[in-house]
Amino acid sequence: MSLTYIQSFVAVAEEGHVGRAARKLHLTQPPLSRHILALEDELGTRLFERTPRGMRLLPAGEVFLSHARRILAEVDVAIERTKGAGGSDD
Template sequence: MSLTHIQSFVAVAEEGHVGRAARRLHLSQPPLSRHILSLEDELGTPLFERTPRGMRLLPAGTAFLAHARRILAEVDAAVHTVRKAAVDVPEAN
């Protein structure tokens, strides 16, 4: 499971539509759809109901969404911490 797959999942879950999520992520629809299918395959269950109007979370998707958001928040916090630490490093004499 890659961070890209998790980001893709969250975007589709929040937008409810692959096209809008693709625009939000600056991707085209086919790779985004592949990310979602790959994630569902890895988890062994569908996360979305595909409807003519978009994508609706299934119970498994709803259960995964909170975890996915926490994962992305932790990654953002780690990046922030590392960047701050790099700025705060005293120079060697």
Template sequence: MSLTHLQSFVAVAEEGHVGRAARRLHLTQPPLSRHILALEDELGARLFERTRSGMRLLPAGEAFLLHARRILAEVDAAVHTVRGVTGTRSGG
């Protein structure tokens, strides 16, 4: 499971739509959809119901969302801690 997959999942969950989430993440829809499918495959559970108007979280997705947000927040905090210690402002 990659951070990219978690970021993709959270964006789709919050936007409720793959197209809007793709724009938010500066991606196109096909790779974003592949991220979601790969995550669902790895977890062995469908996270979203695909509807005509977008994506709706299923119970497994609702349960996973809290954890995904927490993981991403922890990674962000770790990056800020390291940058504070080293005095760097950006990665790269």
């Protein structure tokens, strides 16, 4: 599972719309939609209900969202701490 897929999922969940999430991520809609479909395929369950107005989280999506946010937060912490431990090798 890639961080890109997780970031894509969180953006769509927060925006509730693939187009708005794509703009937020500086992507176009087709690759973002592919990320979501690939993630759902990997997890073996649908995360969103597709509606005429956008995307609505299904119960599995609600569960995954809390984990996805924690994963991304942990990655941010790891990056900050690693950079801090690196000293000034610039």
